[in-house]
Amino acid sequence: MLRIDTHHHAVPSDYRNLLRKAGIDAGGRAIPEWSPEGSLQTMSELGVGTAILSVSTPGTTFLPNAVDAAALARDLNDYLATVVAAQPDRFGFFATVPMPHVQESTAEVVRCLDELHADGVVLLANAAGVYVGQDGQDDLFAALDARSAVAFIHPAELPGPAVDGIAPYATDFLLDTTRAAYLLVRSGKRRKYPNIRFILSHAGGFVPYASFRMAGCITMETGRSVADALDDFAGFYFDTALSSTAAALPSLLAFAKPGHVTFGSDWPFAPVGAGKINAAGLETYPGLDADARAAIERTNALALFPRLGTAPPPDAGSALEQARHAVSRAVMRGVVRLVNTRSRA
Secondary structure: OOEEEEEEEOOOHHHHHHHHHOOOOEOOEOOOOOOHHHHHHHHHHHOEEEEEEEOOOOOOOOOOOHHHHHHHHHHHHHHHHHHHHHOOOOEEEEEEOOOOOHHHHHHHHHHHHHOOOOOEEEEEOEEOOEEOOOOOOHHHHHHHHHOOOEEEEEOOOOOOOOOOOOOOOOOHHHHHHHHHHHHHHHOOHHHHOOOOEEEEOHHHOOHHHHHHHHHHHHHHHHOOOHHHHHHHHHOOEEEOOOOOOOOOHHHHHHHOOOOOEEOOOOEOOOOHHHHHHHHHHHHHOOOOOHHHHHHHHHHHHHHHOHHHHHOOOOOOOOHHHHHHHHHHHHHHHHHHHHHHHHHHO
């Protein structure tokens, strides 16, 4: 059974050149090389049948002018639509929107979902300091809700200066996602727009672990019941990118609603080796039986992207390639078991 990867990035060469010219990195790391062929090779290594492509942080936020940001978003989406059209069984895409410009973002949502048939949209948790869920975004959410859209929330660098010695991708990204989730629940937008399916990156940041604390704060601030706030938090979808560990999975699986966890690799910002380790974490986790593991790796995503259910399986490659992948996965499972054993010692 082949996985569906809902957290798989694209870095088109022209976009990468723009970021390099502007001196922008990826949360403290160099912007990686990417190509559709590179994605396909990685997918083969990770046992992925289909990857939903998305543009990561900073999106279009390094262009402060709304017209420029909207033009870049349009170019990125047109390009990714061509990649998907060439191999619709292997790729999908989340459309980039030029937030924090709500009017332009709403127009691009309508265009991409209605005309380009994007599989959803990617929303940065904060766009130039403006968080998903803050006031003034109702037109955007109404357009998403009317189309029962999937909205993939990906972190960005926190507004404010970085702390020396702490790369943004190491800790700040987790807080950024958590802030966006908190605002979506506190503001009531999770309930006002119930048809939007939000996927939170990296197992939701701190959401599963800190959900009771955050729900209690919302109750004190708004008067809403703790149970309602917890239900809203648990109703998010969560991907497993960089989070399929014996320490993280118990909290995530105990908290998320059934069917609300999907597989994610975070390639190419996370190297193939990290993807293999995280995949092995799912394969070796004793709290998952075969059906529960298959749900995370594929069937939960099919509920969000039913068009992928009719996709024929890709070519499995030569017998030698299949054997090489099988050996690699077996080695990674052994590594994960060894790490887990030592961490409990």
